[in-house]
Amino acid sequence: MRRVVHMVRKEFRQVFRDKPMLAIIFAVPIVQLLILSFAITTEVKHIKLMVVDFDRSTVSRDIVRAFVHTDRFDLVGRTTDLGEIREGMRRWEVQMGLVIPDRFNEELGRGLKPQLQLVSDGVDGNSAGVAVGYAQGILAELGMEHAMRYGTAPLTGNPAPVRMQERMWYNPDLSSQQFMVPGIVVVLLTILPMMLSAMSLVKEKEIGTLEQLSVTPLRKTELLIGKLIPFLFLSYVELAIVTAVAVVVFGVSMNGSYLLLALLALLYLFATLGLGIFVSTITQSQQQAMFVAWFFMVFMIIMSGFFIPIENMPVVLQKLTYLNIMRYFMSIIRDVFQKGSSLFYLLRDVVPLAAFGLTIFSLSVVNFRKRVG
Numbered sequence: 001m002r003r004v005v006h007m008v009r010k011e012f013r014q015v016f017r018d019k020p021m022l023a024i025i026f027a028v029p030i031v032q033l034l035i036l037s038f039a040i041t042t043e044v045k046h047i048k049l050m051v052v053d054f055d056r057s058t059v060s061r062d063i064v065r066a067f068v069h070t071d072r073f074d075l076v077g078r079t080t081d082l083g084e085i086r087e088g089m090r091r092w093e094v095q096m097g098l099v100i101p102d103r104f105n106e107e108l109g110r111g112l113k114p115q116l117q118l119v120s121d122g123v124d125g126n127s128a129g130v131a132v133g134y135a136q137g138i139l140a141e142l143g144m145e146h147a148m149r150y151g152t153a154p155l156t157g158n159p160a161p162v163r164m165q166e167r168m169w170y171n172p173d174l175s176s177q178q179f180m181v182p183g184i185v186v187v188l189l190t191i192l193p194m195m196l197s198a199m200s201l202v203k204e205k206e207i208g209t210l211e212q213l214s215v216t217p218l219r220k221t222e223l224l225i226g227k228l229i230p231f232l233f234l235s236y237v238e239l240a241i242v243t244a245v246a247v248v249v250f251g252v253s254m255n256g257s258y259l260l261l262a263l264l265a266l267l268y269l270f271a272t273l274g275l276g277i278f279v280s281t282i283t284q285s286q287q288q289a290m291f292v293a294w295f296f297m298v299f300m301i302i303m304s305g306f307f308i309p310i311e312n313m314p315v316v317l318q319k320l321t322y323l324n325i326m327r328y329f330m331s332i333i334r335d336v337f338q339k340g341s342s343l344f345y346l347l348r349d350v351v352p353l354a355a356f357g358l359t360i361f362s363l364s365v366v367n368f369r370k371r372v373g
Contacts, residue, residue: 043312044072044127044130044131044134044309044312045071045072045311045312046071046072046073046074046311046312047072047073047074047095047096047127047131047134047311048074048076048088048093048094048095048096048311049067049073049074049075049076049094049095049096049097049098050075050076050077050078050079050084050085050088050094050096050097050098051064051067051075051077051078051079051097051098051100052078052079052080052081052082052084052085052097052098052099052100053078053080053100054080054099054100054101054102054104055100055101055102055103055104055105057104057105058105059104059105059108060100060104060105062142063098063100063116063139063142064078064098066138066141066142067098067135067138070134070138072131072134073096073134073135076088076093076094077094082097082099085097085119086169089121089169089170089339090335090339090341090345091345091348092331092335092348094121095120095121095127095128095131096118096119096120096121096128096131096132096135097117097118097119097120098116098117098118098119098135099116099117099118099119100116101114101115101116101117104116108162113162113163114162114163115162115163115164115165116139116162116163116164116165117164117165117166117167118132118135118136118164118165118166118167119167119169120132120166120167120168120169121169121170122168122169122170122171122172122174123170123171123178123179123334123338123339124179124309125171125173125174125175125176125178125179126174126176126179127309128168128171128174129174132166136164139162139164140162170338170339171338177250177251177252178252178253178337178338179334179338180307181246181250181252182246182252182333182334182337182338183304183306183307183330183333183334184242184246185239185242185243185246185333186268186304186306186326186329186330186333187301187306188238188242189235189238189239189242189265189268189269189272189329190272190297190300190301190326191297192231192234192235192238193231193232193234193235193269193272193273193276194272194273194275194276194279194293194296194297195276195290195293196231196234196276197227197228197231197272197273197276197277197280198275198276198277198279198280198283198289198290198292198293199286199289199290199293200227200231200280201227201276201277201280201368202279202280202283202284202285202286202288202289203286205280205284206284206285206286221365221369224277224365224368224369228273228277231273231276232269232273235265235269236262236265236269239262239265243258243261246337252337253337253338254336254337255336255337255338255339255340256335256336256337256339256340256341256342257336257342260336260342260343260346261332261333261336264329264332264336264346264350264353265329267329267350267353267354267357268325268328268329268353268357270357270358270360270361271325271353271356271357271360271361272325273361274357274360274361274362274363274364274365275293275296275360275364276293277361277364277365277367277368278360278363278364278367279292279293279296280368281364281367281368299324300324300325300326301326303317303320303321303324303326303327304321304324304326304327304330305321305327305330305331306326306330310327322352323356325353325356325357325360328349328350328352328353328356329349329353331349332346332349332350332353335349
């Protein structure tokens with residue numbers, strides 16, 4: 001028993017002597033709890049709504065006002081062109097379209113049960129279903145109020161004075177796999193290169209071979225390129241495998257270009273490899289590298305829109321997500337898989353991803369060269 005107590009004391013001394021590990025053990029969970037508690041929510045809010053109003057009546061304006069006066073919907077535009085709804089959805093600027101037909105006010109007043117159309121972006125099946133439920137509740141209540149005002153509300157049977165037609169674009173069946181599986185591909189494509197680059201370089205540091213390599217004729221950049229090319233190759237192999245499994249096994253629709261996805265993945269891989277290099281320069285052991293890498297990845301995953309819509313987060317956290325490289329590639333891969341988007345529609349994510357990727361990789365390489373030198 002005395003020997004066990006001695007061993008316990010020894011381990012405690014080692015833990016408290018390692019200041020970086022001490023910070024990881026106590027500070028990291030507190031930071032994660034504070035930020036993630038605000039970021040993670042199951043509520044669906046701030047749904048981007050576009051209205052196509054062919055009626056242009058008092059009733060149609062009341063309908064729009066009823067949507068705007070809740071925190072569930074944000075009005076992003078009014079139009080008389082149905083094509084603008086699809087264009088807005090392709091750009092992720094619209095999540096739902098409300099179409100009010102001509103003579104809607106007149107038919108409602110005559111008790112003819114006019115039809116409204118709800119067009120939803122079904123990429124995120126769960127959020128789309130909840131959004132439709134919100135809209136149905138608002139429209140049913142408002143339609144009943146107007147029907148009672150005109151004295152046309154039925155006293156028996158189905159009291160709804162308005163018929164609603166719902167259409168789901170890009171994911172008609174509201175399959176969660178169509179939304180989640182491409183996101184999982186991004187997560188896997190983050191873990192492998194980041195962990196491999198971080199752990200491999202730290203391992204070389206631990207066993208002393210990194211210092212030995214630094215005195216060889218190899219330049220620091222050549223050393224780094226030689227270490228990272230195998231990880232880049234393995235990441236592409238993983239991308240090919242998980243994409244094939246997603247399409248063949250899970251039946252995820254691949255409506256875009258495989259070649260375009262592979263080219264844009266290169267930008268993301270450079271960024272994740274750069275983060276791995278950065279982790280290797282600020283840690284002294286593989287254990288530290290693993291903890292720090294997971295610290296980054298937890299935030300990246302939660303704040304990427306993987307399973308929590310970014311629009312549902314507090315405004316401050318929404319702004320912070322613009323610094324998250326995973327946010328951009330998450331949007332890209334879902335666009336390519338489900339919407340079949342071309343490069344033109346992806347530029348809003350490609351440009352910041354390329355900028356962040358180049359910056360992160362370059363700064364990490366410079367930092368690595370300084371540390372090794």
